[in-house]
Amino acid sequence: MKETSNSMSQDKPQGRFLRAKALTGLIGGVATAIIAISCATVDRVVLAPPMIPGAKYVGMDTCAACHEKEVKNFKLTQHARIQIPGEGPRVEGEGCESCHGPGSLHVDSGGDRKLIVNPRKSPEACFQCHLDKNAEFSLQFHHPVKEGRMSCTSCHDPHGEDILKPKEMQVGRVNQDCAQCHREQARPHVFEHEAMREGCTSCHNVHGSINSKMLTERDNNLCLKCHAQIAMPKTAGQVFIGTFDHTPFLQQGTCFSAGCHTAVHGSDINSHLRY
Numbered sequence: 001m002k003e004t005s006n007s008m009s010q011d012k013p014q015g016r017f018l019r020a021k022a023l024t025g026l027i028g029g030v031a032t033a034i035i036a037i038s039c040a041t042v043d044r045v046v047l048a049p050p051m052i053p054g055a056k057y058v059g060m061d062t063c064a065a066c067h068e069k070e071v072k073n074f075k076l077t078q079h080a081r082i083q084i085p086g087e088g089p090r091v092e093g094e095g096c097e098s099c100h101g102p103g104s105l106h107v108d109s110g111g112d113r114k115l116i117v118n119p120r121k122s123p124e125a126c127f128q129c130h131l132d133k134n135a136e137f138s139l140q141f142h143h144p145v146k147e148g149r150m151s152c153t154s155c156h157d158p159h160g161e162d163i164l165k166p167k168e169m170q171v172g173r174v175n176q177d178c179a180q181c182h183r184e185q186a187r188p189h190v191f192e193h194e195a196m197r198e199g200c201t202s203c204h205n206v207h208g209s210i211n212s213k214m215l216t217e218r219d220n221n222l223c224l225k226c227h228a229q230i231a232m233p234k235t236a237g238q239v240f241i242g243t244f245d246h247t248p249f250l251q252q253g254t255c256f257s258a259g260c261h262t263a264v265h266g267s268d269i270n271s272h273l274r275y
């Protein structure tokens with residue numbers, strides 16, 4: 001959070017959902033002004049959009065003259081519905097310019113690339129509103145976005161109706177998205193693990209996790225959340241998973257340790273997901 005904390009009030013809470021109400025009194029700084037925005041049902045507090053010295057906001061309709069495709073698709077996204085509450089017409093931080101900065105100089109020059117921000121590599125444009133994501137990508141195990149080896153747009157399309165891609169997409173397509181880079185895990189197998197149908201995110205927190213391999217849980221709970229264990233009467237002390245007595249195995253390590261169900265993503269040789 002170090003990029004943003006300096007502009008947040010010291011004595012205000014910095015949670016996942018910073019409520020606009022808590023901070024409305026603070027609006028009015030300079031380059032790092034805090035703006036309260038609302039989008040449908042959600043209130044968030046954001047930092048000011050990128051700055052371009054001397055440029056003014058012109059609004060999305062002006063961009064449409066030259067970037068018809070982006071504007072058309074963008075209008076279908078949740079981001080297009082973000083509105084800055086306030087007196088009169090305001091376009092600061094709304095629409096295209098919330099990520100690209102004020103566009104007047106770019107427009108007047110007929111499209112000079114040096115006079116507009118392209119947040120291609122930098123996640124900062126996204127972190128200004130998604131503060132919680134900055135924290136997730138700082139966890140010990142994470143996709144190397146802050147390191148510049150990939151970007152938010154490797155998985156999210158900032159313009160298309162697919163900005164919410166992973167979330168709205170059918171599971172099959174989420175896996176396909178991951179497949180671009182993780183072919184081995186996402187490929188079809190002779191013996192599929194049905195868990196894959198619920199998507200990679202049923203086991204992985206793909207922004208970041210405190211567990212290695214970005215697992216949602218680091219121990220047997222990862223598997224037992226779907227595979228109910230049936231405990232026999234206490235005296236017997238046996239634990240069945242499926243029809244098989246797993247009592248001795250559960251003490252030896254995780255379900256996916258060596259010798260057990262190592263082929264968690266599917267197996268070509270064994271229906272019990274073993275190699």
Ligand code: HEC
Pocket residue numbers: 058059060062063064065066067096097100102103104106107110111112113114116117118
């Ligand atoms: C008068 C036409 C025109 C208008 C209006 C216009 N642009 Fe552009 N824009 C261009 C041209 C031309 C390019 C350069 C395309 C190229 O070189 O490939 C460009 C490039 C861009 C790029 C890519 C910059 C890069 O470094 O890759 C972004 C981002 C962009 N425009 C955003 C905007 C936004 C946001 C608006 C509205 C505020 C806007 N444009 C309005 C003509 C325009």
Ligand code: HEC
Pocket residue numbers: 060063064067070071072074075079095096097098099100118119120125151153158159
């Ligand atoms: C949520 C943030 C966000 C918003 C809002 C946004 N963009 Fe972008 N835009 C990006 C990012 C990130 C990239 C870089 C994508 C990449 O190269 O992976 C980009 C790239 C571009 C490019 C360069 C495209 C290219 O192929 O090089 C243009 C042009 C552009 N945006 C125009 C617009 C217009 C017009 C709007 C409003 C309709 C808009 N953007 C709204 C984040 C945004």
Ligand code: HEC
Pocket residue numbers: 037038039042044046078079082093098099125126127128129130152153156158163164165167
């Ligand atoms: C001006 C503030 C702002 C900026 C900048 C911004 N977002 Fe958002 N974004 C929001 C709001 C508000 C929502 C509505 C849902 C929410 O609060 O999670 C949202 C929703 C999303 C969602 C869908 C969330 C859901 O629950 O369905 C994704 C994915 C997303 N943004 C990604 C990005 C990415 C990637 C970038 C940078 C390219 C970005 N956002 C930049 C404010 C912003």
Ligand code: HEC
Pocket residue numbers: 123126127130133134137143145150151152153154155156166167174201206207
């Ligand atoms: C490796 C792919 C990947 C990358 C990189 C990625 N995301 Fe996501 N994102 C996802 C997936 C998958 C989901 C859906 C998670 C789910 O449904 O459990 C998601 C969900 C979201 C959501 C909505 C749900 C939530 O967790 O709030 C937001 C907002 C979001 N991402 C923002 C971002 C931002 C901002 C970045 C860059 C800093 C980013 N993402 C980078 C894959 C990615």
Ligand code: HEC
Pocket residue numbers: 143144149150154155174177178179180181182200201204206212213214
């Ligand atoms: C644009 C390429 C790209 C996409 C798309 C992508 N990843 Fe990754 N993934 C990476 C990179 C790069 C690493 C880091 C590898 C490293 O550090 O050596 C990684 C690491 C991982 C790891 C940890 C691997 C390990 O050995 O620790 C997991 C798990 C993972 N990704 C799952 C996913 C899932 C699930 C998705 C889809 C939501 C996804 N990835 C989408 C590029 C990608």
Ligand code: HEC
Pocket residue numbers: 175178179182185186193195196199200201202203204213215256264265
């Ligand atoms: C049923 C839970 C589960 C699902 C679903 C799942 N994974 Fe995994 N994944 C794991 C476990 C467990 C590991 C760690 C294996 C280990 O450490 O031996 C792992 C490891 C990985 C790794 C690190 C390399 C490796 O194979 O050890 C990558 C990359 C990966 N998964 C990607 C994906 C992708 C992409 C998807 C969706 C197509 C996916 N995973 C779905 C449980 C799952």
Ligand code: HEC
Pocket residue numbers: 193194195198202203222223224225226227255256261264271272273
């Ligand atoms: C999202 C739910 C889910 C998660 C998480 C999950 N599984 Fe599964 N798994 C299933 C479903 C559904 C089936 C198919 C029905 C069945 O056999 O119970 C299955 C089947 C299996 C099978 C084949 C059953 C057989 O006949 O031998 C094994 C082995 C297995 N899972 C191991 C694991 C392991 C190990 C983990 C943890 C890394 C895990 N599963 C996590 C849902 C899940």
